[in-house]
Amino acid sequence: MPNRITQLFNIKYPIVQAGMIWNSGWRLASAASNSGILGLIGAGSMYPDVLREHIQKCKKATDRPFGVNVPMLYPNIEEIMDIIVEEGVKIVFTSAGNPKTWTKWLQDRGITVVHVVSSVKFALKAQEAGVDAVVAEGFEAGGHNGRDETTTLTLIPMVKEQIKIPLIAAGGIATGKAMLATMILGADGVQVGSRFVASEESSAHQAFKQVVVDAKEGDTQLTLKELAPVRLIKNKFYNDLQDLYKKGPTIDELKELLGRARAKRGMFEGDLEDGELEIGQISGLIHDIKPVSEIVDEIITEFKRAQTSISKL
Template identity: 40%
Template sequence: MSWASSNAELALAVSRAGGLGVIAAGPMYPDDLRAAIAKVQAGTDAPFAVNVPLYNKRSAEFLDIVLEARVPVIIASQGGPKAHIGRFKEAGVTWIQVTANPLHARKAEDAGVDAVIAVGGEAGGHPGPDEVSTLVLVRATVQAVSVPVIGAGGIADGAGIAAMLALGASGAQLGTRFLLTPESGLHEHYKNLVLQADIGDTAVIGRGRSPIRMVKNDFAAEYEAAARAGASDSELDALFGRSSLRQAAKDGDVAQGKVEAGQSAGLIDALVPAGELVERLVQETETALRGAASLLR
């Protein structure tokens, strides 16, 4: 959700409606993160979160800001919590860890996290290296840990949320669905391309490096052709490095930029305001659960 929710507007709208809005700190400057947090805090008393990728060169400063600003929830990704979690627990901050497999989830639980997010291979952005589906990964993670599990990957509506609950998860995280909202900070070209995508129009690019799931475009086709032709590692690295998420998300170059999105893009056909979307998701989830329960009669 870098760039899409690297602002106050999306997180504020979601939290106001009863979801857990998340500010994506990754591409932000520290002062911009402080300003976004302050704007959310001024706009609602509801809980919200900041996502901090722990590999980020500014992660130490981001973590300090989360503590200083008394953000109630941190969602940490791309790095282990053990070295950082103590001071957050002392401050009463809820720590949720993004995990790619049950082993990582168990390690996070042992480190003291409050919950884990199990992200399946359908998700946009950086999937787990094994690309295990959400259906299997969430169930395996629920069986592996005793802390609450949040399912993610391939979820675009209330039926998907209900499916996560049926697997034993305590909740769901939706990314691509919230990319496609007016409050999302993405360029309109990015949103339009994702809206046009069908369920088979994404691909995992860069396997063996830092793979991403993205909408197929000219860059993706060029990279896949080079990989099939036997390009060297250095050639593939150079090609991969020529394209960036910012290029698509901020500049609108959706031909050569990395248009990160999940397979659930094919289930989405309209931009919906984030607050309205949260309300709709609740209604859809209740309908799906009632429908499932009716089968027991």
């Protein structure tokens, strides 16, 4: 399935496994890469020494390309970038920050750089910064999201109209049909997150994986837009947030309720009541936990069948 994305990353299929915090460790990334797609380690939930360990284990588990996702708002960013270079990682996805800050520095060291955006405005800024590709992520996506609430269906063609570099679609994509739909709209490839949370190799807690499988339409909500917008499953923590919102809270009051390490408690440690359970709207279409290789096979098989069906319309 050669195209601009497969050529850019030297992979078989134009699919990227999202580098999600508390979900995307070396086991998930290596399994994804071994399945013919691009696996990403999620550095956002790792101290520098932990990231180095995951990179080293991933290199031993796969001889295929993999990358690291780096949210630039996290501390220790300089040390993290140095480790990526020292360990010979050749692909970096940046997010949550100005792409100009690190793009040239990384590219000068032989690293391909992709930046995650949520709007046409930021896609153009990323292209101007010289990135090799962009991920345009719609409102449906799990985790931290854009404030404009632009859906993938509208975001992808609008970004495609404005940029020349390769475009990867994200947000609400877990099936081959969705992959084909976004590529028809102009994407060169897709980034899949939520579906890989519910994989055997994901580092998420088993209880969180089961909540994702059990989720139905309407069970997620985008909230905390005053801090950093995040889509999560409704639970006790979410309900506590809604009660606080009724009182017209200040930013400090929201921060106090959020506290520290709440995402780790929810997704990694399995606290389903008071943890932050980040997942996309597409969770309502995820019904099982299975190996990454099977997930990729299902997506590609459905993609090819959908291609055939489209030709008959």
